[in-house]
Amino acid sequence: MAGRRSGCLLTLTSPCWIGYAIGIPLLSLAAPVLVPYLHRRDPAQFAEYRTAWLCILGITPLVAFLLVRWASPAAGRLRAPRPRGRPSPAKRVRNPRACRPGRVTGYLTRMAALVVATSAAAYRHLPEHPGARGEQAVREIAPLAGGVAVATVAVLIVIRLWDRPYVPPITVEVVRAQIHQAEKALKRINAENARMERMVAAVDRKLSAAHSRRDFATLRTMHHESYGCADSVHGVYRSVQDSHRVMVQTIRVVHRSAWQPTGVVIRVVHPKSRAEYARLRADAGGLADRAARLGAATDYHLSLVQRLNARTADLKHTIRDECGPAGENWYNALEERREAARLAEGKPV
Structure with missing residues (x-):
């Protein structure tokens, strides 16, 4: 051959x-x-x-x-990459993917x-x-x-x-804690919305009266209060938005866990796991409802912040145009402080 x-x-x-x-x-x-x-x-x-x-x-x-x-x-x-140092003993879980090989x-x-x-x-x-x-x-x-x-x-x-990254399952306690947090966030943002509505209405009244009464001190005080209100409530908006993002991610994890093969097998084998998962889905539904309401309130909150910022800018220009030399000097000093602050933060002027 x-x-x-x-x-x-x-x-x-x-x-x-x-x-x-x-x-x-x-x-x-x-x-x-x-x-x-x-x-x-x-x-x-x-x-x-x-x-x-x-x-x-x-x-x-x-x-x-x-x-x-x-x-x-x-x-x-x-x-x-694995964390440095001696790993702490892992808590026993039923999912075999919880332990890294x-x-x-x-x-x-x-x-x-x-x-x-x-x-x-x-x-x-x-x-x-x-x-x-x-x-x-x-x-x-x-x-x-x-x-x-x-x-x-x-x-x-x-x-x-x-070998996909293991995501620990969301527990009923975590979902209920987030429901409580969502209720607190709703109360907080509703209160801030009411406060901003009052501030926007007050600024509108001052703007409408500015043409007939050029009171520099009153308009300057109103500008300071309006700017401070917008600045503080914007921080509230960012905090609530972060909480809302965490809630939405939790809901997604709960819904996605319904199709994970290991979770399906565990629920078939263990009746207790089926009962826990039923409670988890019910609580996740309540969290989804509160997250939707919080999202709507947050969007409305952002629109109020934008309206208040627009009114504050109008008030600033009204002071410059209607309050004579004092208003012009105040406006120029305000713009200089603004430019200096943006330069200190490394932002473009």
């Missing part, structure tokens, strides 16, 4: 870069089964290409490692799972005539390549899903 071609098993590695890029990784993942099979079926052909087959078998761990590393998310349970054991187990799956697929589709050529070689090798490729893709998808 000297001088024979390697046959259908080397058809995958056709003399082009696409063939090498696809064929060699597939052959390496199937090599733990293919190499012993070829050695037993055709010892002479195997002896002729012994070096090539042993090299393909030798790079199997490297190919498996590269594929596992590519499939596992960079910020996931396996590859994410060791770096070495994690890679080894995933590599082993990949090689076992591809070897099983290769064993199922071993060619009957390893020395075939031409169309027969294509017919012999197509099921083998397809089976190994499907097994590889399936295992890599499972690895990617399994």
Whole structure:
């Protein structure tokens, strides 16, 4: 058999870069089964290409490692940076994804799972005539390549899903605490909205009276109060907006947990988990209602802040235009202080 071609098993590695890029990784993942099979079926052909087959078998761990590393998310349970120092003992949970795997054991187990799956697929589709050529070689090798490729893709998808970052489940206590926080935030922002409505109405009255009564001291005091009110309530707006964002994220996590495979299995096995999840969904519905009301109040709050800022700017220009030299001097000094403050904060003037 000297001088024979390697046959259908080397058809995958056709003399082009696409063939090498696809064929060699597939052959390496199937090599733990293919190499012993070829050695037993055709010892002479195997002896002729012994070096090539042993090299393909030798790079199997490297190919498996590269594929596992590519499939596992960079910020996931396996590859994410680990905190320095001695980790505190983790609380026992039912979800097996809660514990991060060791770096070495994690890679080894995933590599082993990949090689076992591809070897099983290769064993199922071993060619009957390893020395075939031409169309027969294509017919012999197509099921083998397809089976190994499907097994590889399936295992890599499972690895990617399994190694996603673990998000601790939201508990009923957390949702109820956020409901209480939402009620407090609603009361706070409603009070601030009423305060701003009064301030906007007062500024409007002063603006309408400015043309008939040019009282510089009164208008200056009103500008100071209006500016201070807008500045303080804007801080309230940002705080409430952050709380609203946390509530929306909590609701999303609760809804997404309904479709997580591990959570579904745990609820099927443990009746207590089903009861806890029912309470969690009910409380999440109440939180969603309060979050919607808080979002509407926050949007209205922002519109009031914008109205108050516009009225404050009108009041500033009214002082400049209607209050003579004193108003102009006050306006110029105000603009200088504003520019100095923006320069100190590194903002463009």
